Amino acid sequence: MPSKLDKFRIGLCSQDVHTGLRNVDPSSGAVVQYMESTRLVGMAASLALTIKGQDVVEDAEALKVIVADQLDIDPFAFNQVVGLLEEQGIVYNVERQSGRIKRLYEKVPVHKNVFEQLGEVWEQRGPTEIEASMVATVDALATQPIRHMELGRTLGMDKKAQQIVLDLGRESQLIKSVSLPKGEEVLYSPYFSFENPSILAELFTKHTDAEIQAEFEGLKSYQGLPLSDKLPVLTDAVARGLLTAPSVEAPDGELRSFVFAPYTIGHDYLTTRKSVLEKALAILACVRCGQHFGGYTPVAFPARILQTLLDPSRNRMLKAHSSHRRQYRLLHRMGIVRFIPSGAWVQPQLIDTPDNIEAVKLAMELLKYSGEPLAGRGVPPDAPKLLMNPGRYLTPIMTVQRQRTRLLLTDEHWEKLVNAATGRIRLG
Amino acid sequence: MQRQGGFVLDDRDFPVKLAVRRLFWYEGLSTRLNVKLAAVVRRDQSRTRAATEEYTDLDVLGVGMTPGYQVLLKVADCKSVGKRIAERLFWLQGVKVLFQANTCYLVRPSEVPASSRQLATRLDIVIVSGKDLAALQEFSRESGADSGSQHPFFDGSAYLAFEKTLASIDSRLDPLQKYRSTYYWILEPRRNLQQLVTYLSDFKQQLYPDNKPHFALFLDYVWLYCFALLKTVEGVVKSSAGDIDHALKQFLFGDELGLKEREAVVHHLRELRKMLEGEQASSARDIFSVLPSYYPSLRELVTRFVRKPRAGSEALRCSEWLNLGGFAASQSPRVERISADPVAAKLLNDVASFLVEASQLNPEFSARFLQLSNETF
Numbered sequence: 063m064p065s066k067l068d069k070f071r072i073g074l075c076s077q078d079v080h081t082g083l084r085n086v087d088p089s090s091g092a093v094v095q096y097m098e099s100t101r102l103v104g105m106a107a108s109l110a111l112t113i114k115g116q117d118v119v120e121d122a123e124a125l126k127v128i129v130a131d132q133l134d135i136d137p138f139a140f141n142q143v144v145g146l147l148e149e150q151g152i153v154y155n156v157e158r159q160s161g162r163i164k165r166l167y168e169k170v171p172v173h174k175n176v177f178e179q180l181g182e183v184w185e186q187r188g189p190t191e192i193e194a195s196m197v198a199t200v201d202a203l204a205t206q207p208i209r210h211m212e213l214g215r216t217l218g219m220d221k222k223a224q225q226i227v228l229d230l231g232r233e234s235q236l237i238k239s240v241s242l243p244k245g246e247e248v249l250y251s252p253y254f255s256f257e258n259p260s261i262l263a264e265l266f267t268k269h270t271d272a273e274i275q276a277e278f279e280g281l282k283s284y285q286g287l288p289l290s291d292k293l294p295v296l297t298d299a300v301a302r303g304l305l306t307a308p309s310v311e312a313p314d315g316e317l318r319s320f321v322f323a324p325y326t327i328g329h330d331y332l333t334t335r336k337s338v339l340e341k342a343l344a345i346l347a348c349v350r351c352g353q354h355f356g357g358y359t360p361v362a363f364p365a366r367i368l369q370t371l372l373d374p375s376r377n378r379m380l381k382a383h384s385s386h387r388r389q390y391r392l393l394h395r396m397g398i399v400r401f402i403p404s405g406a407w408v409q410p411q412l413i414d415t416p417d418n419i420e421a422v423k424l425a426m427e428l429l430k431y432s433g434e435p436l437a438g439r440g441v442p443p444d445a446p447k448l449l450m451n452p453g454r455y456l457t458p459i460m461t462v463q464r465q466r467t468r469l470l471l472t473d474e475h476w477e478k479l480v481n482a483a484t485g486r487i488r489l490g
Numbered sequence: 491m492q493r494q495g496g497f498v499l500d501d502r503d504f505p506v507k508l509a510v511r512r513l514f515w516y517e518g519l520s521t522r523l524n525v526k527l528a529a530v531v532r533r534d535q536s537r538t539r540a541a542t543e544e545y546t547d548l549d550v551l552g553v554g555m556t557p558g559y560q561v562l563l564k565v566a567d568c569k570s571v572g573k574r575i576a577e578r579l580f581w582l583q584g585v586k587v588l589f590q591a592n593t594c595y596l597v598r599p600s601e602v603p604a605s606s607r608q609l610a611t612r613l614d615i616v617i618v619s620g621k622d623l624a625a626l627q628e629f630s631r632e633s634g635a636d637s638g639s640q641h642p643f644f645d646g647s648a649y650l651a652f653e654k655t656l657a658s659i660d661s662r663l664d665p666l667q668k669y670r671s672t673y674y675w676i677l678e679p680r681r682n683l684q685q686l687v688t689y690l691s692d693f694k695q696q697l698y699p700d701n702k703p704h705f706a707l708f709l710d711y712v713w714l715y716c717f718a719l720l721k722t723v724e725g726v727v728k729s730s731a732g733d734i735d736h737a738l739k740q741f742l743f744g745d746e747l748g749l750k751e752r753e754a755v756v757h758h759l760r761e762l763r764k765m766l767e768g769e770q771a772s773s774a775r776d777i778f779s780v781l782p783s784y785y786p787s788l789r790e791l792v793t794r795f796v797r798k799p800r801a802g803s804e805a806l807r808c809s810e811w812l813n814l815g816g817f818a819a820s821q822s823p824r825v826e827r828i829s830a831d832p833v834a835a836k837l838l839n840d841v842a843s844f845l846v847e848a849s850q851l852n853p854e855f856s857a858r859f860l861q862l863s864n865e866t867f
Contacts, residue, residue: 115797117794117798117801117832117833117836117837118832118833118835118836120832154839154843154860155836155839155860155864167836167839167840169790169840171786171790172789172790172793172794173734173735173786173789173790173793174786366733369730369732369733370732372732373730373731373732373733374731375727375730375731375732376730376732473777477777479759480756480759480777480778480779481688483752483755483756483759484684484743484752484755484756484780484782485681485684485685485743485752486684486685486687486688486782487688488665488669488685488688488689488692489530489541489669489673489677489685
């Protein structure tokens with residue numbers, strides 16, 4: 063059985079698996095035998111994201127038809143999927159008539175995603191080994207391409223499970239491969255926006271697996287890495303045309319490149335709506351340039367810049383700055399922003415076409431799930447310090463003793479103090 | 491004069507108040523009668539030994555929100571006799587400032603002297619005589635807004651029934667009554683987002699969903715919370731619609747400075763505990779948090795109201811209809827289901843379930859609320 067993934071990743075990968083399995087006959091033996099829980103959770107994730115923000119689904123019969131057509135949510139599984147979401151409190155007030163769902167209220171979280179919650183459901187349902195292996199494989203390939211012979215060892219899969227996963231993955235096009243010399247193969251995910259996947263073979267021939275792994279992992283956690291000599295694999299990948307890296311002029315006049323490997327199951331972004339993805343990458347590259355090469359006034363909170371561009375109450379316009387004309391020239395040329403003169407400086411303003419707005423939102427997502435400040439919020443500032451200071455660590459028994467002798471107030475007392483200090487106390 | 495739960499049963503002005511309430515309702519506002527304005531005072535300085543002293547009350551309050559996120563407050567002073575109008579106009583001007591109302595009506599059934607009308611114009615107050623009121627009612631009938639329904643919601647019987655039910659609540663829950671009738675209106679709107687939950691939470695063990703007065707109280711708290719949410723939406727959008735999370739945090743504590751100050755206080759409390767108990771002092775829950783534990787759910791709720799301001803405003807009206815037309819009038823044979831905006835009805839249920847979860851009330855409150863809502867709309 064592969065090692066444990068976190069719930070968020072499980073939820074995410076379940077949706078990937080469900081999306082991939084749309085290419086396979088859902089009644090085929092392997093899907094029915096091995097993938098039941100994963101498909102159900104994946105369908106639940108897809109349905110939840112579809113109805114998010116609707117508040118009321120007045121015609122659930124129509125929804126059933128739409129999601130069957132657009133998301134391949136089996137009409138026979140529809141009631142079960144809604145039932146799962148209802149159990150989780152993601153939908154409520156489900157009105158049923160003679161076994162048919164007529165209407166429902168939606169409560170899909172806006173500010174956090176449903177994947178973690180659904181990942182927990184997946185775990186509780188006790189997935190089969192093949193299911194667990196499939197989810198782990200999809201997750202591993204979402205980070206980087208992997209040599210075929212390394213897959214089983216990396217993920218701790220036995221040979222039989224690995225074969226089933228690869229057969230099913232290839233059939234469903236969840237796993238793709240390119241051939242290396244000597245009959246080897248490199249496996250990769252089709253959801254990566256590789257410009258030309260066949261180049262992967264050249265990359266694996268020239269660099270070691272460890273080098274590739276290290277740099278791709280770094281890129282996965284930080285979209286828009288500034289290219290440098292310290293990143294030979296990614297520099298090579300960009301030079302050979304595998305990865306995309308928009309360039310922005312830095313204050314010293316040099317063109318700096320920022321590399322991306324977005325992973326998206328929204329296939330449109332890799333095909334018909336590729337222009338939106340390209341715009342998103344350009345936007346993020348400009349923000350990264352301000353972050354890494356901002357001179358005396360580097361960008362401290364990239365997310366806030368994107369929020370401003372999305373905010374109609376601020377006219378989707380950044381404040382004037384001496385660097386803006388240079389830093390956002392790429393976006394100006396691509397028709398994403400217009401420059402509003404402000405003395406000798408300019409204020410970039412988003413040209414609010416639907417594509418541009420969508421591109422900024424996509425850039426925000428790429429930023430959000432890269433371990434940026436948005437994702438890091440809520441971590442107590444003292445926690446990393448304590449972890450870095452092993453000398454002050456006390457063994458559990460010693461801790462208990464200290465607590466017993468020193469405890470003066472209970473949690474409830476402290477909580478009351480905090481409530482009083484923050485205005486959460488009755489007046490009378 | 492006979493009082494019941496703060497409401498004067500032999501209120502001579504009641505028919506006038508009802509007429510204005512009906513007018514406000516057809517203007518698209520939600521309404522509330524007899525809102526008390528008071529101040530917190532030291533008991534030793536209080537005339538009645540109570541912790542609060544009442545300034546005055548608003549006869550009819552109309553509340554709504556425009557699609558552009560501005561909360562509209564209309565206040566009407568209703569008297570059945572037309573004496574001392576000039577004094578009353580000056581008083582109403584003060585009320586307008588104090589309550590930050592957009593519009594004030596001075597309503598008198600008899601004709602008003604021309605000099606009073608001039609004064610009213612200068613003070614930006616609308617005088618509504620009996621003739622004016624009849625004309626306004628006629629206009630709303632012509633526009634189709636007033637269907638002439640004889641529903642108990644309009645004739646006052648549902649209102650009286652609701653107030654009577656609330657007045658029968660046992661005295662153990664007096665603080666909850668005091669909050670809804672007085673403190674809620676003293677506190678700044680932002681503070682009610684947390685205060686209301688605190689009050690419900692403190693009495694979660696004494697509130698029973700199958701107890702009719704208790705359930706009525708819960709219904710009224712839902713209306714109050716909806717109103718607080720409209721003020722929140724207004725504040726959040728003013729601050730930043732693009733970053734609801736941060737704007738809401740600021741709103742909860744007044745502004746960025748208020749938020750920082752509270753964070754500093756909590757930080758010092760955490761440090762104090764460390765000093766007293768050592769570095770290893772820790773809890774299973776994060777008790778040293780400026781934000782309440784229910785903040786993520788509150789943020790979700792506020793976001794939904796921001797995204798659909800029309801439905802948010804309508805949710806307040808749905809709440810009023812549910813309380814009076816659905817719950818209080820349930821014994822009347824004249825009650826029929828009304829069609830409401832489905833999204834507004836749903837948002838209202840979101841508010842109810844949020845309050846139940848945040849205050850850790852018996853979950854049956856949500857279930858009953860949902861049932862009543864499904865039966866009413």
